[in-house]
Amino acid sequence: MNQKKTMSSDSGWLALVATPIGNLEDITYRAVRTLRDADLVAAEDTRRARRLLQHYDINTAATSYHAHNEHQKTASLIAQVENGRKIAVLSDAGMPAVSDPGFLIVRTAVEHGIEPTIVPGASALTFAVAAAGVPVDKFCFAGYPPVKAGKRKRFLEELPLSNYTSVLFEGPHRIPRLLQEISDIIGPQTRLCLIREATKIHEQIQRSNAELLAADYAGRKCRGEFTVIISR
Numbered sequence: 001m002n003q004k005k006t007m008s009s010d011s012g013w014l015a016l017v018a019t020p021i022g023n024l025e026d027i028t029y030r031a032v033r034t035l036r037d038a039d040l041v042a043a044e045d046t047r048r049a050r051r052l053l054q055h056y057d058i059n060t061a062a063t064s065y066h067a068h069n070e071h072q073k074t075a076s077l078i079a080q081v082e083n084g085r086k087i088a089v090l091s092d093a094g095m096p097a098v099s100d101p102g103f104l105i106v107r108t109a110v111e112h113g114i115e116p117t118i119v120p121g122a123s124a125l126t127f128a129v130a131a132a133g134v135p136v137d138k139f140c141f142a143g144y145p146p147v148k149a150g151k152r153k154r155f156l157e158e159l160p161l162s163n164y165t166s167v168l169f170e171g172p173h174r175i176p177r178l179l180q181e182i183s184d185i186i187g188p189q190t191r192l193c194l195i196r197e198a199t200k201i202h203e204q205i206q207r208s209n210a211e212l213l214a215a216d217y218a219g220r221k222c223r224g225e226f227t228v229i230i231s232r
Contacts, residue, residue, distance in 0.1 A: 019052055191208075
């Protein structure tokens with residue numbers, strides 16, 4: 001059986017580090033220390049990563065690691081850990097692997113006897129669950145809805161079947177469409193909580209039914225990422 005390599009080892013380690021989803025103060029002491037101790041930061045967006053690192057006076061080098069190159073770079077990153085390097089993985093914001101790159105490197109690390117260290121922190125998902133004001137004793141995180149119409153319709157039709165409150169992510173360009181689809185497919189009186197730009201200067205939380213929110217957003221040009229909570 002392979003000896004698992006963790007951050008307590010003298011050799012290399014791999015850490016998935018949660019980073020702020022907006023407000024740069026939403027980071028843990030442990031995350032800052034981990035980023036300082038790392039030899040390399042593998043970041044979904046190196047520009048965002050460098051802004052965060054500079055804010056905390058961290059000089060760790062960064063390399064890109066995102067959905068379009070993770071299959072090419074994962075083996076190299078794992079090999080570096082095996083050779084003694086300390087690597088921290090960051091997504092754009094929040095927790096890596098939650099609708100962001102991270103799953104593949106964790107699976108590959110485990111296959112190589114490396115136990116990744118998870119450094120938890122800010123997450124749009126937990127923010128939404130806390131802010132929703134709807135029953136969340138059980139909920140389903142469904143990520144981003146499919147883009148194609150047929151798959152999207154089936155996706156929304158299946159959400160109420162679980163009898164769980166559902167949490168979705170959606171981009172600004174498709175949020176008016178999503179709200180109208182929820183009203184049409186799940187029902188106009190469906191209770192929603194709509195969260196935009198969580199923790200940022202223009203944070204906005206709206207609680208209403210699908211019909212009213214769809215009417216409010218019809219034709220609107222939106223900015224910022226959205227989290228949508230659909231009450232059961």
